[in-house]
Amino acid sequence: MARIVVRNANLFDSRAGAMRPGTTIVIEGDRFAAVTQEPVTVDDAARVIDAAGRAVLPGLIDAHVHVVATSHDLAGLALQPASLVAAESGQLMAAMLRRGFTTVRDAAGADHGLRSAVERGLFEGPRLFIAGQPISQTGGHADMRPQGVRGPLFCACAGLGIIGAIADGVGEVRRAVREQVRQGVNHIKIMAGGGVSSPTDPIDGTQFSMEELRAAVEEAEAANLYALAHAYSPRAVTRAVQAGVRSIEHGNLIDEATARVMKQHGAYYVPTLATYAALAEEGVRLGWSEAMLQKLQGVADRGLEAVRIARAEGVPVVFGTDLLGYMHGRQNTEFDLRATAVPPLELLQSATSVAARLMGQERHIGAVVPGAFADLLVVDGDPSRSLGMLARPEAGIRLLMQGGRVIEDRLAA
Numbered sequence: 001m002a003r004i005v006v007r008n009a010n011l012f013d014s015r016a017g018a019m020r021p022g023t024t025i026v027i028e029g030d031r032f033a034a035v036t037q038e039p040v041t042v043d044d045a046a047r048v049i050d051a052a053g054r055a056v057l058p059g060l061i062d063a064h065v066h067v068v069a070t071s072h073d074l075a076g077l078a079l080q081p082a083s084l085v086a087a088e089s090g091q092l093m094a095a096m097l098r099r100g101f102t103t104v105r106d107a108a109g110a111d112h113g114l115r116s117a118v119e120r121g122l123f124e125g126p127r128l129f130i131a132g133q134p135i136s137q138t139g140g141h142a143d144m145r146p147q148g149v150r151g152p153l154f155c156a157c158a159g160l161g162i163i164g165a166i167a168d169g170v171g172e173v174r175r176a177v178r179e180q181v182r183q184g185v186n187h188i189k190i191m192a193g194g195g196v197s198s199p200t201d202p203i204d205g206t207q208f209s210m211e212e213l214r215a216a217v218e219e220a221e222a223a224n225l226y227a228l229a230h231a232y233s234p235r236a237v238t239r240a241v242q243a244g245v246r247s248i249e250h251g252n253l254i255d256e257a258t259a260r261v262m263k264q265h266g267a268y269y270v271p272t273l274a275t276y277a278a279l280a281e282e283g284v285r286l287g288w289s290e291a292m293l294q295k296l297q298g299v300a301d302r303g304l305e306a307v308r309i310a311r312a313e314g315v316p317v318v319f320g321t322d323l324l325g326y327m328h329g330r331q332n333t334e335f336d337l338r339a340t341a342v343p344p345l346e347l348l349q350s351a352t353s354v355a356a357r358l359m360g361q362e363r364h365i366g367a368v369v370p371g372a373f374a375d376l377l378v379v380d381g382d383p384s385r386s387l388g389m390l391a392r393p394e395a396g397i398r399l400l401m402q403g404g405r406v407i408e409d410r411l412a413a
Contacts, residue, residue: 002028002029002046002047003026003027003028003033003044003045003046004026004027004045004046004047004048004049004374004404005024005025005026005027005040005042005045005047005048005049006024006025006027006049006051006056006376006378007024007040007042007048007049007050007051008022008024008050008051008052008053009022009023009024009025009051009054009055009056009378010022010023010051010053010054010055010056011023011025011035011055011056011368012055012056012057012058012345012348012352012368012383013367013368014057014058014348014349014352014353014366014367014368015353015367015369017345017346017349018345019055019345019383019384020037021053022037023035023036023037023056024036024037024038024039024040025056025368025376026040027374027401027404028404029374029404030373030374030403030404030405031370031371031372031373031374031404032368032369032370032371032372032373032374033370034370035368035369035370049378049399049411050411051378052411054378054379054380054398055378055379055380055381055382055383055389056368056376056377056378056379057348057352057368057376057377057379057383058352058353058365058366058367058368058372058375058376058377059100059101059102059103059352059365059373059375059376059377059400059401059402060099060100060101060102060103060319060351060352060377060390061101061102061103061104061105061319061351061352061355061356061359061365061366062096062101062103062104062105062126062319062320062321062331062351062355063104063105063247063270063318063319063320063355063358063359064105064107064249064270064272064320064321064322065096065104065105065106065107065320065321065322065323065331066106066107066108066109066110066162066322066323066324067089067092067093067096067104067106067109067110067114067125067128068085068086068089068106068109068110068114068162069109069162069323069324069325069328070085070088070089070092070325071324071325072282072286072324072325072326072327073325074162074163074324077162078162078163086113086114086117089110089114089123090117090123090124090125092328093114093118093123093124093125093126093128094123094124094125095328095329096125096126096328096331097124097125097126097400097402097407098393098400098407098408099331099332099393100332100377100390100393100397100400101126101331102126102127102365102373102375102400102402102403103126103127103128103129103355103356103361103365103366103375104126104127104128104129105129105186105187105320105355105359106128106129106130106131107131107134107189107228107230107249107320107322108131108132108133108134108142108162108189109131109162110128110130110131110132111130111132111183112130112183112184112185114128114130115128115129115130115184124407126402127365127373127375127402127403129186129187129359129361130184130185130186130187131180131185131186131187131188131189131228132180132183132184132185132189133163133164133165133176133179133180133189134162134164134165134189134190134191134230135164135165135167135173135176135177135180135188135189135190135191135216136164136165136166136167136191136207137166137167137168137191137207137208137212138166138168139201140164140166140191140201140207140208141164141191141193141194141195141201141207141230142162142163142164142165142166142191143164143166164191165179165180167212169212170211170212170215173208173212173215173216173219174215174216174218174219176216177215177216177219177220178219181219181220181223181225185225186225186359187220187225187226187227187228187246187359188216188219188220188225188226188227188228189227189228189229189230190208190213190216190217190227190228190229190230190240190245191207191208191229191230192206192207192208192213192229192230192231192236192237192239192240192245193205193206193207193229193230193231193232193233193235193236193237193240194207194232194233194236194295195230195232195295196276196279196292196295196296196299203232203233203253203295203298203299204232204233204235204236204253205233205236206233206235206236206239207236210239210242210243213229213239213240213243213244213245214243214244216243217243217244217245218244221244226245226246226247226360227244227245227246228245228246228247228248228249228270229241229245229247229248229249230249230250231248231249231250231251232250232251232252232253232299233253234253234254234255234257234258237251237254237258237261237262238258238261241261241262241265241267242261242265244265245267246267246268246358247267247268247269247270247318247358248262248267248268248269248270249270249272249320249322250270250271250272250299250322251269251270251271251306251310252271252276252299252300252302252303252306253298253299253302253306254269254306254309254310255309256309256312256313259309259310259312259313259315260313262310262313262315263313263314263315267315268315268316268317268318268354268358269306269307269310269315269316269317269318270317270318270319270320270358271303271306271307271310271317271320271338272320272321272322272334273303273304273307273334273337273338274321274322274323274330274331274333274334274337275321275322275323275324275327276296276299276300276303277300277330277333277337278323278327278330278333279296279300279327280296280297280300282327283296303337304337304338304340304341307338307341307342308341311341311342316354316357316358317342317350317354318350318351318354318355318358319334319347319350319351319355320334321334332390332391332392332393333391335347335351335387335388335390335391336388336391338350339386339387344383344384344385344386344387345383345384347387348383348387348390352366352367353366353367354366373402373403373404374401374402374403374404375401375402375403376399376400376401377397377399377400377401378397378398378399378400378411379396379397379398380395380396380398381396397410398410398411399411
């Protein structure tokens with residue numbers, strides 16, 4: 001098995017949140033074989049990479065993406081041929097990978113076909129963990145039908161798009177979750193409260209009864225999966241956490257009492273500041289309604305404070321972005337947006353080891369340790385002082401490796 005050796009690395013130990021200068025990393029196949037500060041024989045190495053004292057980081061993880069959201073028009077997207085959406089998603093995922101994200105958690109839309117395409121090398125992209133269709137009540141955040149439409153409008157039976165599996169009542173919720181499990185998902189997405197991009201549901205409302213929420217979580221856990229919940233308001237977040245969801249997505253309106261409930265139940269928090277910053281600039285041009293723009297403003301103003309509240313109460317905070325269409329290019333701005341509330345190495349942990357722990361994948365991703373996938377970045381600058389090199393990856397990332405394969409190499413540039 002070919003060996004690659006990375007020498008003179010200032011390694012970011014993502015589990016400890018500390019830098020380890022003078023580290024040597026040995027890669028065999030697609031995994032890390034050794035990580036040491038002791039001398040290593042390199043005579044039989046197929047390649048030796050001299051990091052020259054640069055920082056070496058684990059591959060990044062974005063825990064809230066939609067790789068099939070190739071357009072901001074989610075309803076229109078659902079009417080596009082699945083073959084076209086898949087082709088566009090392939091380009092979108094390739095760009096994500098080259099921004100440093102070697103793994104992503106898709107929060108609804110991607111299917112097992114896209115995941116397999118990446119695994120088989122048909123598409124270049126991040127390692128993909130999928131939710132399939134989000135579970136939504138009638139009139140919930142993933143019910144994309146415009147007002148006035150009473151019957152079914154969209155068919156997601158054989159296509160790609162962020163269209164909800166509509167379920168009302170405990171029995172329908174159980175069936176909807178079981179169908180996602182049958183489709184091979186890695187986690188279950190529940191719409192537990194109102195949303196910004198949906199036209200009819202109040203942002204501070206709750207969705208699903210407690211019995212329905214518990215049924216969804218129970219079915220996920222029966223399949224050895226976990227549930228994540230879209231929710232903004234303290235009431236929606238609290239109900240979802242009490243029902244047993246593992247992570248709260250967005251959560252911009254949480255208060256201290258809500259964060260304490262999250263901590264008590266061991267929940268993770270996945271804020272997505274980048275999408276609000278992008279939509280604040282683009283929403284009018286994209287033709288968003290006044291009601292949607294008002295909801296956007298109400299949550300955008302609270303996002304950073306919610307991060308501060310969660311950190312203060314000891315809730316694990318994870319990196320996520322939730323961007324749509326051409327706005328995916330702003331993915332790395334999340335590092336800048338959180339910088340005033342989170343110290344650099346802690347922020348880097350949120351995009352590596354903490355994200356991996358949320359996903360139950362800490363043995364495989366999120367850390368440069370023996371046995372994990374050989375995903376790493378060699379970057380300029382000092383991550384303990386600033387993550388500017390990740391906010392501007394086209395300049396800051398000098399070498400990118402995924403599963404032992406070099407994707408980008410600008411070390412000699």
